[in-house]
Amino acid sequence: xxxxxxxxxxxxxxxLRGLAKLTPENTAETLAEVRTALLGADVHFKVAREFVExxxxxxxGQEVIQSVSPGQQVVKVINDELVRLLxxxxxEMSSARPLRVMLVGLQGSGKTTxxxxxxxxxxxxxxxxxxxxxxxQRPAAIDxxxxxxKAENLAFYANRETKDVPAIARGALAHAAxxxxxPDALIFDTAGRLQIAEDLIEEIKRMREIVQPQEVLxxxxxxxxxxxxxxxxxxxxxxxxxxxxxxxxxxxARGGAALSMKxxxxxxxxxxxxxxxxxxxxxxxxxxMAQRILGMGDVVSLVEKAQENLDQAETERLAEKMKSAxxxxxxxxxxxxxxxKLGPLGNVMKMMPGMGDFEVxxxxxxxxxxxxxxxxxxxxxxxQKPQLLNGSRRLRIAKGSGVEVRDVNQLLKQFEEMRKMLKxxxxxxxxxxxxxxxxxxxxxxxxxxxxxx
Numbered sequence: 001x002x003x004x005x006x007x008x009x010x011x012x013x014x015x016l017r018g019l020a021k022l023t024p025e026n027t028a029e030t031l032a033e034v035r036t037a038l039l040g041a042d043v044h045f046k047v048a049r050e051f052v053e054x055x056x057x058x059x060x061g062q063e064v065i066q067s068v069s070p071g072q073q074v075v076k077v078i079n080d081e082l083v084r085l086l087x088x089x090x091x092e093m094s095s096a097r098p099l100r101v102m103l104v105g106l107q108g109s110g111k112t113t114x115x116x117x118x119x120x121x122x123x124x125x126x127x128x129x130x131x132x133x134x135x136x137q138r139p140a141a142i143d144x145x146x147x148x149x150k151a152e153n154l155a156f157y158a159n160r161e162t163k164d165v166p167a168i169a170r171g172a173l174a175h176a177a178x179x180x181x182x183p184d185a186l187i188f189d190t191a192g193r194l195q196i197a198e199d200l201i202e203e204i205k206r207m208r209e210i211v212q213p214q215e216v217l218x219x220x221x222x223x224x225x226x227x228x229x230x231x232x233x234x235x236x237x238x239x240x241x242x243x244x245x246x247x248x249x250x251x252x253a254r255g256g257a258a259l260s261m262k263x264x265x266x267x268x269x270x271x272x273x274x275x276x277x278x279x280x281x282x283x284x285x286x287x288x289m290a291q292r293i294l295g296m297g298d299v300v301s302l303v304e305k306a307q308e309n310l311d312q313a314e315t316e317r318l319a320e321k322m323k324s325a326x327x328x329x330x331x332x333x334x335x336x337x338x339x340x341k342l343g344p345l346g347n348v349m350k351m352m353p354g355m356g357d358f359e360v361x362x363x364x365x366x367x368x369x370x371x372x373x374x375x376x377x378x379x380x381x382x383x384q385k386p387q388l389l390n391g392s393r394r395l396r397i398a399k400g401s402g403v404e405v406r407d408v409n410q411l412l413k414q415f416e417e418m419r420k421m422l423k424x425x426x427x428x429x430x431x432x433x434x435x436x437x438x439x440x441x442x443x444x445x446x447x448x449x450x451x452x453x
């Protein structure tokens with residue numbers, strides 16, 4: 001998500017960065033493009049207008065810092081305003097125990113999946129969650145939540161004998177009181193409709209009275225665009241939301257929902273769903289999201305993701321291998337698998353400063369899979385000693401991995417080049433290494449090594 005907005009914002013701000021002096025004319029021209037970029041991303045028109053007005057006011061007559069160019073100062077102002085728009089600081093969940101959470105939203109927004117993801121997150125924080133199925137409209141939703149609860153080893157409650165949602169909620173509270181140990185986090189998955197409906201609003205109102213939740217979270221599809229504002233406002237007026245969960249941020253949504261709902265409702269965005277897996281669920285950090293929108297990357301989130309998903313001992317072992325220039329194909333395979341734990345390569349690259357424009361599409365991802373298939377078609381001895389790979393072995397590997405012999409040859413050639421670079425690094429020839437790496441990668445647009453050609 002945000003790719004289009006990031007591209008258009010970057011284009012608008014690029015000409016500012018090199019200016020020696022800001023004038024009302026060049027500032028107004030750039031901010032008009034920023035406003036167009038926001039509207040193109042489905043940001044609510046009032047939000048876009050007020051955003052540009054605030055930036056304009058701050059830029060006019062601003063004292064110029066000698067060590068910073070005027071253009072960079074404008075970028076800083078826009079970054080700060082984006083953070084303000086998204087909500088300053090990560091919004092914390094209630095610390096109450098037992099914690100009762102109601103998830104509300106339209107049908108298809110991802111409430112059921114979010115219930116399991118939130119349960120997993122709370123479990124990691126030391127809670128004992130109970131997932132409660134209160135979507136009596138769709139029997140499949142009950143089955144889905146039960147399956148997800150089992151996959152995450154979380155407690156589950158449902159009553160398939162009735163469609164009386166308040167009665168189901170009351171039964172869940174009674175059931176929780178009998179459990180040993182009793183759950184200290186109850187997450188209620190509710191029904192949705194294709195659009196705001198009076199019966200839906202009345203149902204969740206009655207349920208709220210019974211559950212008395214500390215948290216009422218609106219689960220909103222990031223692809224809703226400007227309609228997200230009306231949805232958020234309607235739910236907030238009905239049940240007093242305490243937070244928003246944005247889902248499907250890994251899709252091709254324009255991102256206007258994220259930039260509009262907090263501003264219009266005053267309700268903070270607390271979590272973001274970034275994929276289909278239960279682990280693809282993060283606390284929402286406005287400052288990090290603003291940096292990503294402006295193409296500045298998000299190193300902090302990348303480090304946190306690495307700490308959470310990577311095997312530290314294995315990472316240190318591979319680092320030592322690289323440092324000593326003693327890597328073999330077995331090590332390279334392990335390194336690839338470690339990187340895959342961080343998620344799709346394209347998402348990882350977007351978290352790295354200066355790499356926002358680097359495109360990693362399906363073709364590049366497929367090349368990585370092909371590289372892995374080639375290595376897996378080798379015997380353990382062949383991976384440890386690539387010099388054993390003569391013509392007949394390479395033919396066997398090609399057939400086993402469904403590629404051509406030239407693909408195997410190319411991988412081995414590139415792997416050998418990488419080992420040479422590591423040896424150069426070991427020898428302290430840093431400048432020569434960087435020159436060689438630049439030549440191999442073909443500049444910023446080309447990553448020629450290891451399956452990217």
